[in-house]
Amino acid sequence: MRTFKLTLLLTLVLQIIYSQEQFSISGTVTDADGDPLLGVNVYISDLAKGAVTDENGHYFFKSIPKGEYTIVASTIGFVKQRKKIGLNAHLTEVRFVLAEDIQSLAEVVISASRTPEARDELATTVTILSREVMEQQLNITSNISDIMSAKVPGLAPSTGTSSNFGQKLRGRDFVVMIDGVSQSTPLRNGQLDIRSLDPALIERVEVIKGATAIYGNGAEGGIINYITRNSDEDKAFSGSTDLSASGAFTNIDNSIGGRLSQSFSGKIGKWSYLINGTLEQTGAYKDAEGDVLPPTYGLGETNSFSGFAKIGYDIAKNQKLVLTYNRYSTKQNTNYIQVDGDYDTGRKSTAELGTPLGVPQGTKNNNLHLTYNHQAVFGSTSLHADLYYQNVANTFFWSDSFEFGGQSQIDSEKKGARVVLHSPHTFTDKLTVSATYGLDLLNDITSQPLVDGRTWVPEMNMVNLAPFAQLKINLLRDLILKGGIRVERITIGVDDYTTLRTVNPVTGEIDNPGFEVKGGELEYTATVFNAGVRYNRFPWFSPYFSFSQGFSVYDIGRILRAARVTDIKNINTEASIVDNYELGFVSKLLGKLRLEAVGFISTSELGSSGEFKEGIFNVVRSPEKLYGFEGTIDYYPFSNLNIGATYSYLEGKRDVNDNGDFSDEADVYLGGDRIAPPKITAYAKYSPTEKLDIYGEIIRIGNRDRFTMNDSGTYDVYQGPVKAYNVVNLNLGYRLTKSTTLNFSMENVLNEDYFPARSQWFTRENLYTKGKGSSFKLGLTVRY
Structure with a gap:
């Protein structure tokens, strides 16, 4: 009996041990070429357990009870894959080979949080212009300011000139970047930064709307990031040649221009390269009546040169230098x-x-940028590091507002470094967390002398040190929570200087006799935040809400040059913090329709509006409130037809008496330099045959009339009413062969005779310029 009991007890113990026997699962995740994929989320949905692949694409689970499970592998840019397994051995190997998801790759955004994210995981409004869109627009015009205005809701209408003055993003200044490196000069904003890269070099454009501090000073309205092309061929050598000619339909005399763009790219072993050279010479630009457009900020009779080289080296499978x-x-x-x-x-x-006075107007941009990427610097954490150098020289037109006349030139030199780390963690299939954190270091030296050497804006030497961190939590697969913080520490040194003697254009008298101003250091410290939430449970309704802050040292050079005191400490150079709130939704139906709508409010306790009084520019620092609405619709009724439209509305006021109420009689609307009129764009792309593409667009700028005439019976600067106008563009593309395409396009097809919005609200005689009349462009593209 005793033996029986011992045997029974031993059996029960063995059964318990066996029933609790644990198993392990390991495996690898690779792409279709067999290369390992780092950072892939692998999870067992039945057990709510997750893991992340390492630099060798390897993952591992331990202490898994015996049974049948579903294991899932997913990552941005690849099709999610599921496998059912049964654990019968102590170590089970499960391998995944993920297929590239082309559609998903097109929807990956880098600029919003400085690390790749799916567009559907963002809690903010983003406009993406693909390479296909940029190439389509380049067939019509090489003026990237026109391209951006036509395709980006919330961006003010194009000025039709080399200057984007007044072309704000949601009524505020923005920062233009190339591969994440700022091209703007916020210390003395010359507002020529949109035209800092030839559009032929752009792989895609990412426009982040609303105040953001993720890239530093100046992005009150958002950022525009030009992401440059890479070598996209696996061949050792490939290339393309683009040749075009353009001219005016209204009066062809002296209007013919030409453009040549040549690219070579390839991959040889661990090396990749892309080299491009572009030359363009425009003829005289004509208005709808055939008259030559004036040269102030003009684009006519301008020579442009672009030289570009990108060299990449694969140090290892997960390490790359570019x-x-x-x-x-x-x-x-x-x-x-x-x-x-x-x-x-x-x-x-x-x-x-x-013969124009002075030296030719123009711009010079030089950028040198070194990046290092390590996809597994430790564990699943990736590292992105940058070193960059940039110098800008923007030469403006001759002006009689200076004593004896003269031309100014903005000189800016930037040197910077930054480190960004990204750490993803998968806890379960219903909980993933990722953290992005790093440090920015920037030295920006900017001044605006006259070409003859006189000082107008003294040299400003800025040092900016800013640590930052972003956190994203994905709950229950569909709820996304985000938050971030950035600490700005800025020091700006200014030497003693004397303000330049200037002439009042109204009275002809000296309005600034010249002040000796004591320099010194301006110091700024600010902590800014962002937070957002998005819910993706239903494709037909994915709502999102976000709050974000932007930090800006308002165009301090403009303030310094107009100083009326003897010490910079007595000048109101206080920085501005902008709070941006937005609520929107995205709707996707039947794989054919995408609809997005968003409303937003942007406030700042210390605004930065400008006004002219008796010909003298003044900066007004009072509270501001801006609000608006944007909508976008894209519809694909058939595989060969795409139609879409966007709408933008914006309004804003200043709280003049600073009582927190923007509806008092004393409060005023913001001028046209800040608030754009409503804008509607609509387009259609149709391919009736495999060889023929037809693209058409209409851009309508609406009315805005918020101000009354002054005592002189005219409108003050920035306050002129804007009357509506329409611009229609058309492009026809025909593939002669598989590698050769012929394009014919027309700008302003209906030859609309109009003043652009800026000419209307600015009211200044020297910029009261009409828009470009009907013109053509004939181009040939050969790829090999």
């Missing part, structure tokens, strides 16, 4: 001089033959 150099320059070589118009009588500014 060195990029970009030079972009423009120079206006014109035989015309300005003839000012008259806003009060409606007489447009024109041009007549003559």
